[in-house]
Amino acid sequence: MDVGSTPRLVPKAMLKRDKVRDADLLLLPERVVRLNASGAAILRLCDGTRSVRDVVDRLEEEFGASGLIDEVLTFLNDAHDQGWVVSG
Numbered sequence: 001m002d003v004g005s006t007p008r009l010v011p012k013a014m015l016k017r018d019k020v021r022d023a024d025l026l027l028l029p030e031r032v033v034r035l036n037a038s039g040a041a042i043l044r045l046c047d048g049t050r051s052v053r054d055v056v057d058r059l060e061e062e063f064g065a066s067g068l069i070d071e072v073l074t075f076l077n078d079a080h081d082q083g084w085v086v087s088g
């Protein structure tokens with residue numbers, strides 16, 4: 001995956017906010033992944049229409065941060081390897 005890729009969740013995956021546990025979850029067949037806040041923020045933006053660069057720009061604006069590209073790419077590549085996201 002690179003900055004021009006357009007990641008999206010795999011069709012069998014769904015993000016959910018568990019209010020009881022105060023946690024963001026990625027629901028997959030036969031598996032539930034508890035996400036940290038940054039992971040959930042990244043995956044929420046992965047809708048197949050935004051490039052990785054767009055996702056990074058949005059996160060940097062939302063969190064008042066800069067230089068997030070390496071961390072976002074690392075997370076998305078790991079998420080891809082785990083079968084959570086695909087790239088268009």
